[in-house]
Amino acid sequence: MELTAADWQTLRLTLKVASLATLYALLLGVSLAWVFARFRFIGRDVLDAVLTLPMVLPPTVLGYYLLVLFGQRGALGPWLEENFGIQLVFTWQGAVVAAAIVAFPLVFKSARAAFEDVEKNMEQAARTLGSREIGVFFRVSLPLAMRGIVAGMLLAFARAMGEFGATLMVAGNLPGRTQTLSMAVYDAVMAGDDVRANTLVLLISVVCVTILALSGYFLSPKR
């Protein structure tokens, strides 16, 4: 059982896609979570449902939506290409977008619960001590919600690592360019290459178990 140069490259690409996807999911998820935990507005519940949708929709459906939006003849595709030179279909950037959207609800949900758990008194105390709202957020709310956010982030990373359906629809399965580990496993099995399949399955399992163990640590009650 040995990892070839191509396998390492696949692992590198998988980690790159998953890390970037997690980063975007984190930035978007945490800011939206804060808005939802903090403000009441019309359409809040509907918007919450829409934002949670990527967690329950079949990934292929999600991928189809993305194609409709970002494809060559999609609603946003030509505009993105013209103005930013970004092409999402059949590129690793497309894989990042697909994985980010699939992973987003995991960050959003846990960050929102974490922000809602922060005692109002803490934030009020900070205000009476002269803190601006930005100070209240970075010095009190965010640190107190950190455990939940980190736990959500690790779950999102694990989810992005294993993402298959939506990524396949958007980015395709091009070895060396958009092929991630989960797709390489599919290819190996289809080609009857059991040794390679075993190696890749073991590799992806080790990475995911590590992440889940870490998230378990962060989710456990405070010491």
Place this chain on the structure above:
Amino acid sequence: MRLSVDIELTLKTQQRRKAREFSLHARFESAENRMVIFGPSGSGKSVTLQAIAGLIQPTRGHIRLGERTLFDSAAGISLPARTRRIGYVFQDYALFPHLTVLQNAGYALRQWPRPLSREARERILHMLDVFGVAALANNLPSELSGGQRQRVALARALLHEPEVILLDEPFSAMDLLLRDRMREELVAIQARFKVPIVLITHDLKDVRALADTLVIYQYGAVAKVLPCRDMCRHEDEALVWPRVFEECGGVFNAAI
């Protein structure tokens, strides 16, 4: 320091899926430095303190502190909590659990995002020393006893150099022995720093020790304002306090 409050507000709360309404109309004024608000639970004492601190906004009325207008619905004035310079000691102290005693006490002194300056650090340590908790500077709030937590909360409020400190039932979570001691400490601290305080309680011992002016609440309104210190100046203390306590007891009897 003259504190003048005349506010009306209505709070809507959800209790077991039933919408409840609580309305408060509070009106009192005092120039004394030690004020006690006394009354049964749910009579609007905490809400009044929160309104003074700027944590909730009344619908109508005004709040004036010294020369400053903190809130005036007619003039459209409502200062945000952070500019009111009002210390607030929460019932559960609301110490930041992720910060050490030193960082908690120095919260107001830190020019975030810069770290605490050396001078600020010294000032904080000096203040912690006054409260006898300097040895705990690097501990977390979860490692402190109830009395120590309250000392840190008071030190934190004082370091912001407030014009008044509001205390919401500060001794209610303590056993009787500690309660007596912390009350004495508070009296001493108030005298030492000359900082005006407003304290909420339903303990008559707090009334006796700290009520230069006593405001008695009942059913979301002020039932009576007693200038206890003035009364003691004009007649025998031994006669004044029993009468004051009788007034206090009255609101509880009426509630039953």
